[in-house]
Amino acid sequence: MFDHLQIKVADLRDSRRFYVPLLAALKYEVVLEIEGVVVGIGIDTHNMFEIRQAGSDAPLTTSVHVAFSAPSKTAVDQFYAKALQMGAKDNGPPGFRPEYEDGYYAAFVIDPNGHNLEAVWTSEEPSARGARTTRASGGPGS
Numbered sequence: 001m002f003d004h005l006q007i008k009v010a011d012l013r014d015s016r017r018f019y020v021p022l023l024a025a026l027k028y029e030v031v032l033e034i035e036g037v038v039v040g041i042g043i044d045t046h047n048m049f050e051i052r053q054a055g056s057d058a059p060l061t062t063s064v065h066v067a068f069s070a071p072s073k074t075a076v077d078q079f080y081a082k083a084l085q086m087g088a089k090d091n092g093p094p095g096f097r098p099e100y101e102d103g104y105y106a107a108f109v110i111d112p113n114g115h116n117l118e119a120v121w122t123s124e125e126p127s128a129r130g131a132r133t134t135r136a137s138g139g140p141g142s
Contacts, residue, residue: 022083025078039051065116066118075121076107092107
């Protein structure tokens with residue numbers, strides 16, 4: 001659905017130091033960088049998450065929820081541990097979330113900018129899951 005997603009951050013250098021190693025736990029890497037302006041992390045420049053330095057032409061992004069695809073349960077666990085090690089706040093430890101859907105394994109943290117980050121792995125193939133209609137309100141990720 002998305003080519004890329006961008007959030008504006010208060011301090012690009014600090015955010016880069018947080019996001020690059022964090023997303024490396026999910027096997028993503030820097031795929032775009034314009035020094036002092038923007039860093040894109042993902043698979044390629046058409047499948048990436050960008051952090052951009054906020055300024056007068058790019059207002060600071062307020063709290064968002066971003067869920068990153070993880071290649072395995074272990075990667076979700078590593079994402080969570082790395083985030084906490086780097087100063088993120090716990091917002092839901094790794095575990096299955098049957099209230100979302102069968103096989104939904106995720107962890108949630110609040111990053112230094114106040115964004116709710118999620119790493120998610122599902123035990124079923126995407127084509128087998130279909131549309132999600134069971135997601136509960138409240139709880140982690142809301």
